[in-house]
Amino acid sequence: MALNAKRGVFLVLSGILILGLALAFERYPEMISELKAIIWGTAPTPQLSAFSLPRAVNSYSRYAEEAGWEPSKMRNTYAKIGSRRRIGSQLGYPKKLERFRETIAINSRVTNAIVALAHEEYGDEARTTQGDGTDLGRVREALKHFVRDWSEEGREEREKTFRPILDVLKESRPTDRQGASVLIPGAGLGRLAWEISQLGYNTTAVEISPYMNLAHRFLLSPKTTTMPNQHTIHPYSHWFSHQRTTDSLMRSITFPDVVPRLSDNLHLREGDFLSLPTPKLPVLTQSTHSTSSEFPSSAEDIDAEEHGYDYIVTLFFIDTSLNILSTLQKIHSLLRSGGTWINLGPLLWTGGAASVMELSLDEMMEAIRMSGFAVHQSSDGVRGRKTVECEYTADKNAMMKWVYQAEFWVATKTR
Numbered sequence: 001m002a003l004n005a006k007r008g009v010f011l012v013l014s015g016i017l018i019l020g021l022a023l024a025f026e027r028y029p030e031m032i033s034e035l036k037a038i039i040w041g042t043a044p045t046p047q048l049s050a051f052s053l054p055r056a057v058n059s060y061s062r063y064a065e066e067a068g069w070e071p072s073k074m075r076n077t078y079a080k081i082g083s084r085r086r087i088g089s090q091l092g093y094p095k096k097l098e099r100f101r102e103t104i105a106i107n108s109r110v111t112n113a114i115v116a117l118a119h120e121e122y123g124d125e126a127r128t129t130q131g132d133g134t135d136l137g138r139v140r141e142a143l144k145h146f147v148r149d150w151s152e153e154g155r156e157e158r159e160k161t162f163r164p165i166l167d168v169l170k171e172s173r174p175t176d177r178q179g180a181s182v183l184i185p186g187a188g189l190g191r192l193a194w195e196i197s198q199l200g201y202n203t204t205a206v207e208i209s210p211y212m213n214l215a216h217r218f219l220l221s222p223k224t225t226t227m228p229n230q231h232t233i234h235p236y237s238h239w240f241s242h243q244r245t246t247d248s249l250m251r252s253i254t255f256p257d258v259v260p261r262l263s264d265n266l267h268l269r270e271g272d273f274l275s276l277p278t279p280k281l282p283v284l285t286q287s288t289h290s291t292s293s294e295f296p297s298s299a300e301d302i303d304a305e306e307h308g309y310d311y312i313v314t315l316f317f318i319d320t321s322l323n324i325l326s327t328l329q330k331i332h333s334l335l336r337s338g339g340t341w342i343n344l345g346p347l348l349w350t351g352g353a354a355s356v357m358e359l360s361l362d363e364m365m366e367a368i369r370m371s372g373f374a375v376h377q378s379s380d381g382v383r384g385r386k387t388v389e390c391e392y393t394a395d396k397n398a399m400m401k402w403v404y405q406a407e408f409w410v411a412t413k414t415r
């Protein structure tokens, strides 16, 4: 009898535990593989889990499955609507949830193609295991970056943030641009880098996130992208809030508006810009060639690696730094003597005490000066400091706006 009672308690407790886990899994589907990895003792280190290539590949490959939980959960919740169900169906709400599911299937054509290309281009490095985990949020963000960087829909946003930067770079005569090098740390999906290369500069984009690099490669490869507006996604269907119409929520975006390719003057380096080799000779003289194992050099990069870059361009980048002084020091050391740093962006620090310092703009400008730069005054024409009101990967039809008062400055390396 006592044995049966104990067994009953055990079964009830197990049931509660399983139910709890099931609810947690339903709420956070991306937790499943991580929990499994913990249970099986194959959990990756936190650093690996955030930015490993297998995790990014895994995230893209499981997009359809994991994003598909959302319409299922919404359908379950809708089932509890009660006696006013008729209004729900007259509004077409069940159909709306079905449309949502269809948009995920369409998006997954792109995410699956990204995965296939990753396996082809990275081989064993891209092989995934059950312990790699997933990050659905980063995949959704990458889809929104396709819009911002490579669609007609993103033109207005790009225009506001790219224009001040490109105006400075257009000051040089086209013939002078060909011998000049530009480095773009944290290049994201690479549109700004591409625009700069189109001006004639020898341009190097550096990006650490495999989520970004996999998506960027999908555009750069003739195996996956051959013509303008070849691909279709529904980037906003995951955000039901602040939508004026259901058609707007579900709308499709085609991309790319232009087809980018790497070339003699456009290079992509996948890795940490803080690990780029420091130029041996800040002043142009004869030297030997320097390389790093993380970033094997191409012939075009050798000059910049030896003598420093003529320009460094940071767009929505510096505040991602966990140590802003190291970032400033690195920008300084990578520039030629007299070289130019162009910045545009907010100061949205990572938060949670993750960054060693979270500076205000006045402190930032002082730190820049102390790091060996002279910043142009606001009266200095296209190089003048200014505040640029802009958005970043926004849904322009939405009822809510997150507007940055981003700061633009041009600084010269003085010592």
Ligand SMILES: C[S@@+](CC[C@H](N)C(=O)[O-])C[C@H]1O[C@@H](n2cnc3c(N)ncnc32)[C@H](O)[C@@H]1O
Binding pocket: 185, 186, 187, 188, 189, 206, 207, 208, 209, 212, 271, 272, 273, 274, 314, 315, 316, 317, 320, 321
């Ligand atoms: C806010 S996003 C901006 C991306 C791009 N500049 C744009 O405007 O779309 C910042 C980017 O910097 C990248 N990043 C952060 N730290 C980096 C580092 N140390 N080296 C290379 N990339 C980095 C991130 O992965 C992310 O893609």
